[in-house]
Amino acid sequence: MTNEKNPVTQGKTPSIYPAKTKKQVTIIFFAVLAVYLFSMYWTQREMVGGIDGALGNMFNVISKFFPPNFAVLPAIWDPMVETIQMAIISTTGAAIVTVPLAVLAAENITTYRPLYFASRTFLNILRTIPDLVLAVIFVGLFGIGLFPGILALFIFSIGILAKLISETIEAVDMNPLEAMRASGGNVFQVIWYALVPQVLPQFTSLTLYVFEINIRASVVLGLVGAGGIGLILDQQLGFYNYPNAMAIVILIFAVVLIIEYISNKLREALI
Amino acid sequence: MIEFKDVGLVYPNGTEGLKNINVTINDGEFVVIVGLSGAGKSTFIRSINRLVTPTTGSLQVDEEDIIGYHSGELRKLRTKVGMIFQNYNLVKRSNVLKNVIAGRLGHTGTFRSVLNLYKKEDVGLAYESLKRVNIEEKVHNRADELSGGQQQRVSIARVLTQQPKYILADEPVASLDPPTSHQVMTYLKKINKEDNITTIVNLHFIDMAMEYADRIIGMRAGEVVFDGPVSEVSEQTFEEIYGRSIRQDDLRGGAEES
Numbered sequence: 001m002t003n004e005k006n007p008v009t010q011g012k013t014p015s016i017y018p019a020k021t022k023k024q025v026t027i028i029f030f031a032v033l034a035v036y037l038f039s040m041y042w043t044q045r046e047m048v049g050g051i052d053g054a055l056g057n058m059f060n061v062i063s064k065f066f067p068p069n070f071a072v073l074p075a076i077w078d079p080m081v082e083t084i085q086m087a088i089i090s091t092t093g094a095a096i097v098t099v100p101l102a103v104l105a106a107e108n109i110t111t112y113r114p115l116y117f118a119s120r121t122f123l124n125i126l127r128t129i130p131d132l133v134l135a136v137i138f139v140g141l142f143g144i145g146l147f148p149g150i151l152a153l154f155i156f157s158i159g160i161l162a163k164l165i166s167e168t169i170e171a172v173d174m175n176p177l178e179a180m181r182a183s184g185g186n187v188f189q190v191i192w193y194a195l196v197p198q199v200l201p202q203f204t205s206l207t208l209y210v211f212e213i214n215i216r217a218s219v220v221l222g223l224v225g226a227g228g229i230g231l232i233l234d235q236q237l238g239f240y241n242y243p244n245a246m247a248i249v250i251l252i253f254a255v256v257l258i259i260e261y262i263s264n265k266l267r268e269a270l271i
Numbered sequence: 272m273i274e275f276k277d278v279g280l281v282y283p284n285g286t287e288g289l290k291n292i293n294v295t296i297n298d299g300e301f302v303v304i305v306g307l308s309g310a311g312k313s314t315f316i317r318s319i320n321r322l323v324t325p326t327t328g329s330l331q332v333d334e335e336d337i338i339g340y341h342s343g344e345l346r347k348l349r350t351k352v353g354m355i356f357q358n359y360n361l362v363k364r365s366n367v368l369k370n371v372i373a374g375r376l377g378h379t380g381t382f383r384s385v386l387n388l389y390k391k392e393d394v395g396l397a398y399e400s401l402k403r404v405n406i407e408e409k410v411h412n413r414a415d416e417l418s419g420g421q422q423q424r425v426s427i428a429r430v431l432t433q434q435p436k437y438i439l440a441d442e443p444v445a446s447l448d449p450p451t452s453h454q455v456m457t458y459l460k461k462i463n464k465e466d467n468i469t470t471i472v473n474l475h476f477i478d479m480a481m482e483y484a485d486r487i488i489g490m491r492a493g494e495v496v497f498d499g500p501v502s503e504v505s506e507q508t509f510e511e512i513y514g515r516s517i518r519q520d521d522l523r524g525g526a527e528e529s
């Protein structure tokens with residue numbers, strides 16, 4: 001850019017950013033840098049003090065876990081299956097309930113603003129509650145067992161799924177929907193014929209993804225009494241029966257890996 | 272018969288899409304609407320199946336004012352008025368037959384259509400429609416596997432399956448090359464003549480308008496500035512409608528190639 005071409009600024013080429021912005025950005029940059037350096041120094045000091053103890057401790061603890069006692073496998077198989085069932089039931093339930101919620105929370109389909117805002121807000125509130133908190137509440141309400149776990153995962157999954165799917169819906173091509181409307185289709189027919197085919201692959205993929213999350217989460221929820229393998233793991237740890245606990249951990253690890261592998265393959269096939 | 276009586280349309284943002292339109296379109300006519308971008312051609316056409324709603328005047332389709340129509344009546348109106356779009360508006364992931372059978376939605380109950388319980392006649396009708404535009408061999412292909420011209424033919428088949436009394440086409444050839452454009456227009460014209468379906472087409476191209484129309488309506492800034500049979504139209508008429516001299520890009524060309 002030269003001065004002749006830019007008659008507005010006389011004598012000097014303007015820089016892209018105003019001088020004031022430049023100064024502010026420089027100050028912010030150095031402030032952030034200072035915070036980083038200070039916190040690096042501080043954590044280093046704390047860690048060095050603690051790390052020796054932690055290492056020694058760790059070795060002690062780990063040696064207690066070995067060798068794992070695989071003899072318990074037949075006995076823990078049932079709770080493991082329960083955990084998987086918990087994830088399947090809650091994910092399936094959530095996937096079904098998600099459909100109307102996601103449609104209501106999609107701006108391009110729900111053109112009635114108050115309804116759209118209400119659904120959005122409802123989903124946002126759902127998502128702010130951590131799954132663990134839900135589990136603790138439901139265990140308190142319904143007692144120890146699978147049901148509170150399923151309920152907690154169900155609600156937790158709706159929060160994630162409905163949000164992700166409503167965003168997928170908002171990104172669809174609206175042209176086919178208009179064509180279906182123009183040929184006399186009602187709301188349900190328009191959704192079924194023009195919207196569903198466009199979001200079905202994403203929907204399935206996201207549901208599988210949430211299923212994977214739920215398998216892992218259901219183990220953790222078991223620790224607070226929501227049934228399944230997590231509950232058994234918690235009991236064994238409580239009895240200081242570390243070899244049994246280790247066998248359980250290894251089983252969980254294997255199951256999670258297998259399920260993620262299968263679900264990844266399914267997802268690849270879909271997209 | 273479609274009758275615009277003093278129809279006006281103001282969009283929510285204050286833009287005047289239509290101003291004081293008085294037009295009568297008789298059964299069986301093939302009408303082409305021309306005008307510059309923003310003249311109100313789409314607004315005119317989309318008023319007829321109430322994708323947009325006029326704010327003043329009365330708009331009658333078969334002697335009934337459609338402006339106050341609500342859901343049930345709207346569905347009935349739209350089964351009678353088929354529409355073809357510039358971007359074909361097919362569901363790309365669905366196959367051709369499923370796209371075409373969607374033309375029956377207005378005639379089919381929600382329950383039946385959601386469970387894909389189509390009547391045998393409807394499936395037969397869909398297949399017949401595909402045959403009429405010579406694309407029946409693609410019946411099981413996914414819509415996004417077809418070329419633009421083929422997709423537009425599928426969308427014509429969808430409208431045929433609807434068995435409408437009127438067909439509206441909003442720039443049906445704007446995304447196609449010259450030979451394909453002529454092919455698509457030829458199908459529309461043929462259907463208009465054979466089935467006596469009143470057809471209203473928006474076009475940018477002067478030469479195509481002259482070749483296919485029985486009657487031309489010229490629009491500028493939301494108003495009808497010309498309305499007459501093709502025989503009365505000359506290059507000067509277009510210059511008056513467009514408010515400028517005719518340029519090369521106002522012509523599609525390629526008529527002899529098709």
Ligand SMILES: Nc1ncnc2c1ncn2[C@@H]1O[C@H](COP(=O)(O)OP(=O)(O)OP(=O)(O)O)[C@@H](O)[C@H]1O
Binds near residue numbers: 287288309313
């Ligand atoms: N949904 C809308 N909201 C507000 N204004 C609109 C809307 N749709 C169209 N308009 C305006 O109304 C006028 C007529 O638009 P219309 O789409 O009918 O023109 P057109 O002749 O079809 O143009 P084109 O050849 O570009 O398709 C334009 O000024 C346009 O900006």
Ligand SMILES: [Mg+2]
Binds near residue numbers: 442
């Ligand atoms: Mg237009």
